[in-house]
Amino acid sequence: MANSYNSIYLNNLSAFCARLSCGSLIELCKAVALGQVLNGVAIIRPPGHHAEPDEAGGFCLYNNVAIAARYLQKAHGLQKIFILDWDVHHGNGTQTAFYDDPNVVYCSIHRFDHGAFYPGDPVAAAHTAIGEGAGRGRTINIPWNSSGMGDSEYIYAFDKVIMPILYEFAPDFVLVSAGFDAAKGDHIGQMLVTPAAYGHMTHMLKSLAGGKIILALEGGYNLDSIAVSGLACAKALLNDPIEPLGSIVPNALCVQTIHEVIEVQSRYWKSLPQVYTDPIEEPVVGRHVVGMNKMMEAYRKSYLKERYDMIPMAKLESETGPAFLDNVHCT
Template identity: 55%
Template sequence: MLDGMDIDGTDGKPYVLIESGNIPVTRENRFSSYNSYKNDVQAMPPNFIAPKTGIVYDNRMRYHGNIHEEEHHPEDPSRIYSIQKTIIKAGCLERMIYIKAREVTAEEACLVHTPEHWDFVNRTSGNGTQKAFYNDPNVVYCSIHRYENAHFYPGDKQASHTHVGGGNAKGKTINIPWPRPGMCDSDYIYAFNKVVMPIAFEFDPDIVIVSAGFDAAEGDPMGENHVSPVAYGHMTHMLKSLAGGKLVLALEGGYNLESISKSALACVKVLLGESPARLGPIKPSQDCIETIHQVIRVQSRYWSSLAPEYVDASEDKTPGKFVVSMIGNQSL
């Protein structure tokens, strides 16, 4: 029944995957839409399990392509169509709630941006999630990315592990910068277990929003890493344990159509309640271990869930505290 559908929504509004038991997306029609859905559910058989995962799709997202015909860029509208088609083929669409979306208002955008920035973005085009929340103590921003000492796109030194947030928000920005391409499942899962999840549990967020960058997936021509759909499923599964399951996945990078489709499907299945497939032994690379140690060495001064504890002798004279060596088990 759904195989031939072009899941727009439609009205043509943007695409994002939402998990949280009907997270309201609009102010005007969210309650009426939900009440209509609830009435339909009440008419279902007693053993019917109401879906808790929503999907929003917009045909206009297919227009997000390279406007300079003489230049090649992997940004391709077929990325969206490929993911849509894979979700439908797997039978996941009929297990999800349709949610209509709308464009963000200036009032909403200016909750985290200045009116001048809103005007600027309207005239041009922007990346800046880290900068948007860099001084906000109420938001934890965490990014795992290919860095190569700022030689990889976008070449920003602020993506290093030493940039941790400003003012009262120190420690609320966590960068995990890979020194090279070729990082694998074990490296990402190790980063999650050692840094991302301990900090996330300690912070105890109300909602988790993920910029789902599938450019780390196996086969991606830009990221050149080797993360499998299974690993994406496991990372989604871990994040789903936070905030009572209030988890949003918003598509970001990823330019190999097969890779992004399989990776997105693995995430969707986890959102729908399926368990991720078996991952295998976790054996992180030496580059991964060294990077995580560097991150922990900096972030442990802000998060008690991270060890070793970092204490700068010039900043803290508290009796009984000590610095744990990064090599071996001896204390300094």
């Protein structure tokens, strides 16, 4: 049976362990929702974010975080849920579960490698996957096309995309699919995120939703990296001091990726720089889009007038048309 799925391993206790893992997260969510504890970390396995609504996959039998989000909505009336997935792999199952849901924002920051990195979907894991129907803009993918991304790149993504959207969305609850396979030392993820960065990311997240935040363990293949990274997150939740970070200087590939994400997502989030410039596909009412050619035309006109006292040539009937004549200036 296991061989019929994608990367699934089973024994006679797998079903029980999967229910125990998912149930433990639900119990922790219940405690936080009722105010019995402020926040928490669910140290659970098997993980969940690769499990589709109707199929297991990627070591995941039940999608723990997705089920917990639905539980919080139905049992406690906490409608607006923000799910951040910082596991190095894209959480395809969680994205599928909420792809058309306007009340759940799913944000994944993952290694992509142009679709070659597991789960290997060049469409669903790309930055252009934004949700559908009422859920458009509620799926946010930040896909790295290279290994070696570290503290600067992850903190830059937080500053430029994740935190602005979080403050605008103002969730009732924050769930983190906290895989630690992007941690420094993990041989599968091959990323360089330090425990200090995980601590700072957790600290930023807990400023939302009145501090109601839960981290649920997902992937990770180096036990030492998982231990020290998870400890840093727990310290941040307990308001213990966090190790300082070095200077934040993201690499060029990171900056390019973040710019591409903002280009797509700025259409749906006012907190992002408004750089969406596709006036053809479903134009946004009330937003005036100006083409770069028009901007350059206005600049040239102003510059030539001030510097050389030149003005545009009077329009004439011509086969070349006005597009050419509008760029002819004379004294």
